[in-house]
Amino acid sequence: MATTDPRLLEGNPVSLTGALLEGVKQRIQHVQDYALLAARSVSNLFSPPYYFSDVLEQMDIIGVGSLPIVVLTGFFIGAVMVLQTAAQFVRFGQTALTADAVSLALVRELGPTISGLLVTGRNSSSIASELGSMVVTEQVDAMRAMGTDPTRKLVTPRMVATVLMLPLLTAMADFSGLIGGFVVSSFTLRLGAVAFWTRAINTLVFSDLMQGLSKPIIFGFILSTVGCYHGLRVRGGTQGVGRATTSAVVASSVFILVTNFFLTKIMLYLAGHVF
């Protein structure tokens, strides 16, 4: 088919291999830039100046602000789990095991992952849009022009706040999930409070808590640094801010799910050999 592409007409064809290589090169560049930003966000912790008030402010926004949605979601996750698992356990006359199953699933896996994804949707996007807006309105340049390091002022406080608050939010999600599970099991299975809570707590061992509360630390680091990365590299005005917000959520979510797989593998190995 005849082409009107000026690049081809000029005798400078765009090869498929060249385009692919350029794409790969850009992806590698992104990974490198992200890794450098993430490393700086941690290295800033070991030298002044420190922005404690910014950390507290972000803990309020990220932690307290996300509490309602995390608690509500946890409650209904626990409730649904009981509905789904109870039907199976009733067949074997082991309805009491419902509490064990819900507790293990929530604490080991669902609590950290669901909390991570919820906070990603809420906070990684808001971080990206806030920082992106600052970039397009030259506020970040103004900060640098006044001698303030933007990674110290903007990135590190958000990273610290998220890493500190996500495990606490996960614990709240687990607890509200168990409450949801108890409420449903008491109505549908006629399971008593003592029976439910005793089994739910006793089934947990140290390794389960280690899994459930160490994963949020990693997830918190991921969602905050990915949000900051996408926000700080915004180009193209308000459209760019919108794209950055979406990219931050998608990238954080995928990164969390992939990391979760490898973390689970590592934790299960440690549970069997160390804890």
Place this chain on the structure above:
Amino acid sequence: MREPLPTRRDRPLPVTTLDTASERVLSFEDVRIGFGQGDVLTGLSFSVAAGETKVLIGESGTGKSLTLKLAAGLLQPDSGSVHVLGRDLSHLSEKELLDFRRQIGFVFQEGALFDSLSVAENVAYRLREDHLNDEEIEQRVRESLRFVEMEDTLDKLPSELSGGMRRRVSIARALISRPPVVLYDSPTAGLDPVTSQTIITLIMRLRDTQGVTSMLATHRLQDAFGLANYRFDGQTGRVVRAPHTGNGSSRDGPATNMVVLRGGKAYFEGSPWSIVESKDEYLHRFLL
């Protein structure tokens, strides 16, 4: 203030205002920088003497804002060197640049005020970073806002201010730490003539009362003529016509000179009147 073009009778001879290297506060030497699709600056060289006001003029996209950002160390050139206050910026680490920038005041095109902070908090920003006590901060903030005649907006947010007011607050924020060098990126862009004149008067006042060295990027030649033809009289508090010497400066004031950017280089460097005297057709386009 629309300044009529000088007549042959009062037009001074164009003379360079460059002094010895030791009095240069700022110098660009063969600076090149580009962003993927070719170089924007292709060997820019000029210098700014102590107390001088250098006006960067050029069409859109010629690198005026870029030049200011290079002077502030916000960007690094691909080649060439930028010296400011005796330091080669290309050899400074990011940490050293952060410390260096405390000596530079930068007024961004749209003000770049932090929109979640009030006017007072914006102006006080640098002082808070330096951990000064609250009393001193408040005193200096009021002093700075009084200078730009915005003292009654302490508690307002930037979104509640007009464009001209935001520029004035931005100037107050830039001069709070009393920097020896101030950079203005299109301070009158998008403003009506009256507000533009207010901004130029403020810049003039800062130049004439505090002797700062400044660089101003603009596409309006009348800004350069305004700064060259008038001075702020600190005693009367009024803008008065400045009698001129042959080198484009007032008899009792600092020089105001221009650099016209074209093709990534300094196409012209000299006093505003030199453009009037020049026979160059491209330069005369700025006079229209």
